[in-house]
Amino acid sequence: MAIDKAKYVVTTPGATGPAAVARAFENQVAYCRDNRAGVTALVCQAVGDLLDTDRGGAFMRRVRRWAGPPLADALPLRVAGGLHALHQSGEEPGLSPIYEGLGPNNAAELVAAAIERHEAFLMPWLDGPPQTNEAGRSASFAAAFLWLVEQGLPGHFDLLEIGSSAGVNLMMRRYRYDLGGVCVGPKNARMRIAPEWRGASPPDQGFDIVGAQGCDVSPIDLTDEGQVARLKAYIWPEFTDRFARLETAIAAAHTFPPEIERRRAVDFLRDRLERPQERGTTRVLMHSVVWQYIPRDERDQIVELMEAAGQRADSETPLAWVSLEANRDTHRHELTASYWPAGDLRRNLATAHPHGAWIEWKG
Template sequence: MQDKYQPIDINATGAEAARTAFGNQVAYCAKAGAPITARICAAVGQLLDRGEGGQLLDTVRGWTGAPLADALPLRLAGGLHALHLSGAEPALAAIYDDQPGADDVAIIAAAIHNHEAALLPWLDGPPQTNEAGRSANFIAAMPWLAEQGLPPRFECLEIGSSAGINLMLDRYHYDLGGVQVGPVPGAMAFRPDWQGNPPPDRAIKIASTKGCDVAPVDLTDPAQALRLKAYIWPEHTVRFERMAAAIAEAGRSPPDLVRMNAADFVEAQLARPQAPGTTRVLMHSIVWQYVPADQQARVTAAMEAAGARATPDRPLAWIALEANRTVHLHELVVRLWPDDGEPVMLARAHPHGASIDWRV
């Protein structure tokens, strides 16, 4: 199995694109400290290579979309992890306990064939990769926006909210290179490994949060919570602790989350009156690749049209933590209006919030 990325068009289709997507996922997981997930994806890749039969693997080979853009490897990895978490396939423990010498390919082949009907629906939708640690990026960007002269009172709109964990970002505490933000101790506390200068030490206020998802997850439903846990890479135990904290917090007061696609949501929210002295912010993390191209165009057009109407007392900002697939790193990028709306890269960051390399 490859140990580095192969150049591939993210929108490439076909059996070879599917195979390369699994290989790239192995390389990505190895780089991100996720050897167990790498083992899972490597085993599936070997099954594809040897022509293993069955409806599920045939579906993967014949994927009609773009396997990399659709995160096809992570869809299947989520289903397999759910089998392990539920105890439905005990043999998977050899891999998830990271035991050496296990026959990963045989174990995964058996799991797929034994539970094909249960695994097939996991291919139907994108991974729900909600991660509370990403909220540190959103919060770090807000004092920077205030430093540029935007009102430090923020109305936050999020697309691809999944379970709405990042919609509760005002309930968490953050240590951002020594700059303290949020309640103490907070429902969760984040202290990413910080590189570079700290963000501006400016007080901010979250006036409101509202988000959307095409398939929102109710954290108070144990079955839905299990699905969300299945998408957490098993190596990252702290993320399971955060998920438990988020479930408890949602039980106290659920996030404001609606079932809607990104474009419809952004257009509707931007059409609403904006309070004076408030910065309206669109934010999202590790979701843009899952938004269909036509919706990406509509969101961008709506934001730029609203930006043209923005005023110093009613400004608009766009905060995105997304993958730069040219350099294979994740970047925190902002746009703001009534400024020129040109993208500014504030940081490069770990996709799960472990580190932030501040660049401004």
């Protein structure tokens, strides 16, 4: 499978078996290539090339015989995260030509040898889904908040984030944004986020964040070096600005850590929606690149909770739902928003780069 020949094919997320495994890797190669992540595309291509061989020991046998749905389980990214962590550890110099962007022709051989030498290190990376947390995604949230204010909702937002990971986006009150020339956030902020803006500028409004709480089934502590190392392994190595943003977020967390509970999304949301809401505030459920990892029955319960809470909302205590998630049909990430009491009218506000490099505004 050549990187330039890889095709992204829409398939059933719950599909299992060898063909589904191969499709998951080819889709990931195409996705990484199209998002200018050539190194990660090469890593996934190399592993995909090993599927029809006997290389890679027990690690690759587990990959080939993956029991669950490889697409829904983000199997290629579990493997890529483990290999990136191995490279970052300095214990496998054989991977350096790949991660230095040299594009070696024998990438599959280099990856196979690394896997066989470090099977014990890599095997645990298959046990759970990737943990990604990217401050750049919060620019999409900020743009959506501007739009909500223009719709007449109070500009004092009380945030509830599910799948918070390390809580990087829960700290967005401390970030400064330049959104197509519309600037919001503290002028002296250390974190400054200015995605490439496409289309008309968002509404030139202001907003404030009066509360921010989140949950994750396996939250990451930004003050713990070991946990931070794991988070860094899931950052695609091509995007050096992401590492810089993470370091700034780590510094912010040491000063005042985000509020995150170790809890299922539906349980966290049910609890928070039952709590009194201060009048003159907008309560917001927000999430990014997490919906696909939440079990279907739990997603259905979240929808029911939001619809029920929306029926209780009024102009002084409105409810909004903002998300940045992948559209599996279009192969793009979409920023969507809905709010109550106007009714459950979901609006597609923008498409955006999955790591915040650009936003194409529709409004």
